[in-house]
Amino acid sequence: MDEKVRHILEILENDARATPEEIASLIDMSAQEVSQEITKLEETGIIRHYKTIVDWDLVGENYVYAVIELKVTLERNQGYQAIAERIYKFPEVRSVRLLSGNYDISLTVRGKSMKDVAFFVAEKIATLDQVQSTSTHFVLKTYKEDGVILHEPETIKKLPVSF
Amino acid sequence: MRPPCDPSKFVADAVKNIPPSGIRRFFDLVSGLEDIISLGVGEPDFITPWHIREMCIHSLEKGQTSYTSNYGLPELRDELTKTYYRRYGLNYDPSSEVLITTGVSEALDIAVRTVVNPGDEVIIVQPSYVAYVPSVVLAGGKPVIVSTHRDDEFSLTAEALKPAITNKTKAIILNFPNNPTGAIMTQEELEDIADLIVENDLFVISDEVYECLTYGSKHVPFSSLDGMKERTIMLNGFSKAYAMTGLRLGFAMGSPEIIHSMMMIHQYSMLCAPITAQIGAIEALRNGKDEMERMVREYDRRRHFIVNGFNKIGLECCNPKGAFYAFPYIGNTGLSSSEFAERLLDEKKVVTIPGDVFGEAGEGFLRCAYAASIDDIRKALDRMGDFMDGLKQ
Numbered sequence: 001m002d003e004k005v006r007h008i009l010e011i012l013e014n015d016a017r018a019t020p021e022e023i024a025s026l027i028d029m030s031a032q033e034v035s036q037e038i039t040k041l042e043e044t045g046i047i048r049h050y051k052t053i054v055d056w057d058l059v060g061e062n063y064v065y066a067v068i069e070l071k072v073t074l075e076r077n078q079g080y081q082a083i084a085e086r087i088y089k090f091p092e093v094r095s096v097r098l099l100s101g102n103y104d105i106s107l108t109v110r111g112k113s114m115k116d117v118a119f120f121v122a123e124k125i126a127t128l129d130q131v132q133s134t135s136t137h138f139v140l141k142t143y144k145e146d147g148v149i150l151h152e153p154e155t156i157k158k159l160p161v162s163f
Numbered sequence: 164m165r166p167p168c169d170p171s172k173f174v175a176d177a178v179k180n181i182p183p184s185g186i187r188r189f190f191d192l193v194s195g196l197e198d199i200i201s202l203g204v205g206e207p208d209f210i211t212p213w214h215i216r217e218m219c220i221h222s223l224e225k226g227q228t229s230y231t232s233n234y235g236l237p238e239l240r241d242e243l244t245k246t247y248y249r250r251y252g253l254n255y256d257p258s259s260e261v262l263i264t265t266g267v268s269e270a271l272d273i274a275v276r277t278v279v280n281p282g283d284e285v286i287i288v289q290p291s292y293v294a295y296v297p298s299v300v301l302a303g304g305k306p307v308i309v310s311t312h313r314d315d316e317f318s319l320t321a322e323a324l325k326p327a328i329t330n331k332t333k334a335i336i337l338n339f340p341n342n343p344t345g346a347i348m349t350q351e352e353l354e355d356i357a358d359l360i361v362e363n364d365l366f367v368i369s370d371e372v373y374e375c376l377t378y379g380s381k382h383v384p385f386s387s388l389d390g391m392k393e394r395t396i397m398l399n400g401f402s403k404a405y406a407m408t409g410l411r412l413g414f415a416m417g418s419p420e421i422i423h424s425m426m427m428i429h430q431y432s433m434l435c436a437p438i439t440a441q442i443g444a445i446e447a448l449r450n451g452k453d454e455m456e457r458m459v460r461e462y463d464r465r466r467h468f469i470v471n472g473f474n475k476i477g478l479e480c481c482n483p484k485g486a487f488y489a490f491p492y493i494g495n496t497g498l499s500s501s502e503f504a505e506r507l508l509d510e511k512k513v514v515t516i517p518g519d520v521f522g523e524a525g526e527g528f529l530r531c532a533y534a535a536s537i538d539d540i541r542k543a544l545d546r547m548g549d550f551m552d553g554l555k556q
Binding site for chain 2: 010011025027028156158159160161162163
């Protein structure tokens with residue numbers, strides 16, 4: 001990979017709001033070149049999406065998250081893709097992954113309450129033909145999300161002057 | 164009642180003769196000040212990568228708190244020699260050509276004491292790290308200073324070195340990538356130095372602690388040059404590359420004769436380097452490459468930011484190719500390095516290190532570490548811009 005592209009991706013992965021001007025001040029490219037490079041990265045799908053990680057607990061919006069494990073049976077002519085597509089279209093579903101191991105698919109679901117989530121799983125997911133069984137695990141606390149630690153880090157005191 | 168006495172009379176002359184360090188005074192000026200931004204550090208702002216810390220913790224839980232071999236843990240020496248072979252094709256024997264030390268500081272001290280007889284001249288290239296002169300003085304040697312200059316991007320030239328060599332010259336201390344200038348030397352430039360070394364039958368102590376922190380070009384170990392391995396003690400450590408400063412771990416590599424002699428001092432002064440740090444270092448070499456490279460890329464971006472920033476506010480600054488220091492020129496402000504640094508601290512609360520702390524050749528410059536967050540660097544540059552505007556009025 002081109003070293004400059006790696007720099008741009010690392011900067012944006014860390015801070016999606018970094019402007020082309022800010023990025024240009026950190027690497028050996030002009031703001032216009034950075035802009036063009038980012039457009040290229042967006043068009044080729046290397047940059048998928050820009051998102052914000054929100055700590056909803058702090059604004060009193062107490063969302064409930066659950067991880068749902070699914071065992072599925074595949075039907076003739078239908079692979080995992082088909083069932084994944086049925087599931088990921090629900091806005092309640094935040095992530096869908098196909099896994100190796102004891103179960104097949106793992107979802108993250110967000111709702112307003114435990115009841116909300118439980119009913120969603122019972123009515124919309126468990127009733128799908130291909131779904132053999134579901135197992136719901138409610139999230140009690142999130143410590144780290146997508147590489148971001150969700151609490152104030154301790155600051156370490158270092159000498160202000162050293163050789 | 165027995166008479167009182169002045170204990171300072173018991174301090175040996177050699178210690179009394181160590182010149183006061185310019186930094187000590189600066190440290191006193193800084194302490195107690197609030198809202199300061201420091202570009203005055205000589206260490207990474209990153210915390211030691213977790214996998215390394217975790218390995219240290221695990222070793223403590225297991226109870227690995229004993230002495231190690233005087234030379235250091237065999238696994239660590241093994242990993243080190245493999246790493247040097249992989250990076251540079253250099254062959255060092257782990258059982259006889261590596262000594263693990265308590266930081267590069269200890270390695271430097273015993274390297275100098277191993278090589279220097281009283282009266283020997285040792286060439287020190289300045290601006291450079293502050294410990295070289297005192298180490299030579301304490302060993303009874305005579306430091307001979309050779310300066311590098313901005314016009315040569317602070318790399319050492321054979322023309323500058325030649326006149327300093329006399330029939331008493333025993334060794335030369337090199338430090339590239341350099342603290343405080345950030346200069347590196349290319350293979351061709353080093354070859355010229357190597358020719359002079361052979362011509363005059365000299366020895367080299369090469370402090371390469373910033374080895375991993377180069378931008379755009381790969382480091383050249385002095386001992387990798389033809390015929391130089393036997394004439395060189397290479398010093399390096401884990402502080403800068405793996406952000407492990409406080410764990411105090413360094414090493415020396417050289418011929419069996421030299422390494423054994425260094426061990427003779429080390430065994431009675433230090434015995435061995437701390438085992439916890441040695442275990443962390445093994446982990447760093449085995450699994451630390453990705454994290455280290457990520458830190459280097461981050462330094463690279465800060466370097467770009469700070470150098471452009473200095474040039475924008477009217478402080479000429481050439482592009483340092485190694486370490487994590489920028490060395491802007493302040494000579495055209497009419498202030499000396501220490502006046503500039505002290506007023507900047509006093510008026511704008513930005514800590515920088517006056518260049519003359521690193522030798523006379525550093526007068527007219529400031530050492531500014533960019534091992535700080537972009538936010539802090541931005542704030543420091545804003546304040547320094549204000550300071551420069553104030554000077555113009």
